[in-house]
Amino acid sequence: LHMGKTMKEDLTVVAKYINKLYPPEFNVFSIYAELYHNYFASQAKKNAESHLEDKDIYLLLSWVHNFYPKDMRKDHALAMELDKVKLGSLLPSSLSKELENKYLDSEEVTVKNSLSRCLEKEIQRWKEDKEPEKLNGHFQSELLGIFVIQSIYSSQKRAEDISKAVGEELSRRLLKELPAFLRSYRDAFEDFKEKSKKHTYYRPILIANINNCWNFR
Numbered sequence: 537l538h539m540g541k542t543m544k545e546d547l548t549v550v551a552k553y554i555n556k557l558y559p560p561e562f563n564v565f566s567i568y569a570e571l572y573h574n575y576f577a578s579q580a581k582k583n584a585e586s587h588l589e590d591k592d593i594y595l596l597l598s599w600v601h602n603f604y605p606k607d608m609r610k611d612h613a614l615a616m617e618l619d620k621v622k623l624g625s626l627l628p629s630s631l632s633k634e635l636e637n638k639y640l641d642s643e644e645v646t647v648k649n650s651l652s653r654c655l656e657k658e659i660q661r662w663k664e665d666k667e668p669e670k671l672n673g674h675f676q677s678e679l680l681g682i683f684v685i686q687s688i689y690s691s692q693k694r695a696e697d698i699s700k701a702v703g704e705e706l707s708r709r710l711l712k713e714l715p716a717f718l719r720s721y722r723d724a725f726e727d728f729k730e731k732s733k734k735h736t737y738y739r740p741i742l743i744a745n746i747n748n749c750w751n752f753r
Contacts, residue, residue: 543576
């Protein structure tokens with residue numbers, strides 16, 4: 537953040553004031569921009585090659601795909617001059633791709649584990665001597681129906697915020713996880729239906745799960 541702010545502010549000064557003090561053939565702005573970019577890129581590469589936590593990978597990818605090319609280099613005071621320089625990306629494409637794969641692998645596992653924990657909590661609630669919650673006057677499971685959908689949606693949205701390609705790849709992966717989750721949900725529900733017919737709230741629980749189907753569709 538400090539490097540990005542410094543680069544943006546300094547290049548703005550160069551573009552507005554320093555550039556016009558030199559003859560055009562000196563390419564003053566280009567020299568400044570390339571030096572700042574090369575340093576910034578070297579630091580990004582150094583960070584990318586170190587051990588990063590998941591949140592750090594996400595932040596670095598956000599800089600590579602969004603903050604740097606869009607927020608900084610498309611700034612109204614700099615865009616015209618920077619378009620002439622052709623600075624390239626903060627990271628080599630191979631290293632960027634490696635980080636993207638790490639992020640996708642981690643996010644896929646995170647969502648998968650989140651859905652699994654959610655189902656376990658739901659199964660546990662079926663076993664309790666407690667009536668299901670009502671939403672808009674109908675029995676429904678807020679935990680299962682809403683949490684699962686939000687988990688998948690928010691995960692897709694975060695990935696899309698990195699880049700369209702990363703978002704599409706995560707969506708493709710999660711489209712495999714969702715049916716797997718739904719099969720586990722169906723199997724657990726069938727087991728409950730078979731073994732828990734004497735449960736005090738057997739019928740409301742059946743209704744709540746049937747109502748969940750609409751949300752999942």
